[in-house]
Amino acid sequence: MSGVRAVRISIESACEKQVHEVGLDGTETYLPPLSMSQNLARLAQRIDFSQGSGSEEEEAAGTEGDAQEWPGAGSSADQDDEEVS
Numbered sequence: 001m002s003g004v005r006a007v008r009i010s011i012e013s014a015c016e017k018q019v020h021e022v023g024l025d026g027t028e029t030y031l032p033p034l035s036m037s038q039n040l041a042r043l044a045q046r047i048d049f050s051q052g053s054g055s056e057e058e059e060a061a062g063t064e065g066d067a068q069e070w071p072g073a074g075s076s077a078d079q080d081d082e083e084v085s
Contacts, residue, residue, distance in 0.1 A: 017031065019031075
């Protein structure tokens with residue numbers, strides 16, 4: 001490892017504190033960080049609950065698609081047809 005140079009990196013928090021006020025002298029006062037419940041409430045406000053997830057349609061389509069994708073996974077009637085042919 002003697003040939004590897006050291007690299008200095010600086011890491012910042014992904015969620016920076018929100019600035020509440022900047023004074024005339026340049027000092028910043030910050031808002032206290034949100035609690036877990038406040039953060040959850042803020043994130044829940046972003047969700048549009050009027051839109052359906054579409055999971056009902058996907059599940060119905062997925063059941064039909066599974067029978068087509070996997071050989072032998074269809075109904076017994078499908079298997080009987082295959083044996084006769």
